[in-house]
Amino acid sequence: MKFSVFSRLGYTAHAAGTLVLNIHALNTWKQSVINEEFWLEPYINYNQFELPQGEKRLVRFDVNEYIPNISATYQATVDNCYEVNDFSYATETHVSALDSSVLPYLNPSRYCESDKLYRMAHNMFGHISNPFQQVLTLTGWINKNVQYLSGSTNSQTSAFNTVTEQAGVCRDFAHLGIALCRALTIPARYFTGYAYQLYPADFHACFEAFLNGKWVLFDATGLVPLNGFVKIATGFDAADSAVANIFGDVMFNSMEVSCELADTCFEPFFYKQDEFLGITYL
Incomplete structure (x- = not known):
């Protein structure tokens, strides 16, 4: 594309x-x-x-x-x-089996205080056995419970703040998704890129979760087709990928x-709660 x-x-x-x-x-x-x-x-x-x-x-x-x-x-x-992979049979990857390059994305970071959200993450999503379904469910929860509100946050706003204030912009949605994933022992990293069909046009932030050996893209805002990104950078959080x-x-x-x-056709792709198809950018 x-x-x-x-x-x-x-x-x-x-x-x-x-x-x-x-x-x-x-x-x-x-x-x-x-x-x-x-x-x-x-x-x-x-x-x-x-x-x-x-x-x-x-x-x-x-x-x-x-x-x-x-x-x-x-x-x-x-x-x-990009690839669309079927995660119907995704299973939890034990920390001992993770590649060393992935391990740092389990740790709390400046904007993603996964240690503070551990209890919340496990109470709300810990019962879900399929890790892809876990991440899909938590991004759906963020989308429904956090209002997308321009100007509602600043450079100091963290994932913990977003939970309490229940408002934010794309970077706040991404930080909260990352923090909840890490609290569930799912490696997650910040993703920033150019985004097709985003209005108003801007740089856009979302996140990737490491599932079954692949970095899978998630966007809790739901504002952009998941196959409409051009990747600029990934990192621990916005401080690492500004x-x-x-x-x-x-x-x-x-x-x-x-x-x-720049192509002749485009068919937008979004996740559905009853499907297990996830996008991986290569």
């Missing part, structure tokens, strides 16, 4: 500083960036790099003086691939994001 993605971020540098942007589509063995461009206005020298751990392509650049308008633009055509990290006296001003279909 091919998508055309675009993003433009605007900043004002009041003094010297550094920006690290995380807006490039991933190149994986099945998500191929066919073509892409990145540029800064005014021109600023930058370097692109990948971290040794995790999935993300970062761009870093310095500003050394006052610049009223900095524009960072990225556009690409991406061909991605679109931008700013160091110094630099202010964010504006953002434009789009994700358009």
Whole structure:
């Protein structure tokens, strides 16, 4: 499935500083960036790099003086691939059988306090034997009980806060899903990407749960077809996968994001509570 993605971020540098942007589509063995461009206005020298751990392509650049308008633009055509797997017979994977690279995604993190939600997770979802059905049920519960409300949270809001406030945006829905999964001993990680048919257009956050040896995508907001994503990054939570990290006296001003279909047809795919079909991005 091919998508055309675009993003433009605007900043004002009041003094010297550094920006690290995380807006490039991933190149994986099945998500191929066919073509892409990145540029800064005014021109600023930058370097692109990948971290040794995790999935993300970062761009870093310095500003050394006052610049009223900095524009960072990225556009690409991406061909991605996904599988729809049947998890009817999914079984719990014991921690002793998990690959060492997956183990860190069982731990509490800054925004996903799974240790604080252990009792809640087991009381509400611990009786479900199929782990795919567990995650599907808990995402359905989040969708029904947490109101999607723009501006209702801030950079300090965690999964525990979302449970008590019962409102949030996509990152809060993702954090709560991750925390509940980890509390159930299901590895889970944060997923950020470009999203087709999201309105209003924006970067979108959801999460992946590790089930039967595969990272399976879940979106508790229900706002985007599950086969309409272009992956940018995964990580422990939003702190690990932020679109931008700013160091110094630099202010964010504006953002434009789009994700358009570059193929001729598209059939939206959503999960159903009575089915065990899960999407895995490759």
